Amino acid sequence: MNxxxxxxxxxxxxxxxxxLVGPALHGRVEIPARVQELASAGAVVLLVALLATGALTENGGFAGWARPAGVLVGGVLAWRKAPFVVVVxxxxxVTAALRAVGIG
Known part of the structure; x- marks a missing residue:
């Protein structure tokens, strides 16, 4: 094997x-409320960082303005509780329209 x-x-x-650890230790270990809050905040920060790098970069450089604009519109639609298909x-x-007019 390599x-x-x-x-x-x-x-x-x-x-x-x-x-496997989660179900095995459920009910046996008490996690303090502060640790639960920090874990929730950490998950949100990690997801925002992942979204930012995916929306703003391509091949190690700036992806252009069309992609972040599309992500912003998708985020606003999701925040307004639009159906998933409408969000996508x-x-x-928006991304395609901006690229069609030359805003890459």
Whole structure:
């Protein structure tokens, strides 16, 4: 086996073990309220960072203005509780329209 296969196996076993710990320790370990709040905040920060890097960068550089504008429109539509299809089509339409007029 090469190193890539070994790494995939190790990560898959680690993921399975991590998922198994939750049900196994449920009810046995008390997590303080402050730690739960910090974990929730950390998850939000991580998702925002992932969204920002995906929306703003491409191949290590700025992705242009069309993609962030589409993500912004999609975010506003989702915030306004629009159906998922409307969110996706709206974001794609804004991105495509901006790229069609030369705003890349």
């Amino acid at each position: 190193a890539t296969v070994v790494m995939i196996l190790v990560l898959s076993l680690g993921t399975y073990a991590f998922r 089509v709206g974001a794609a339409a």
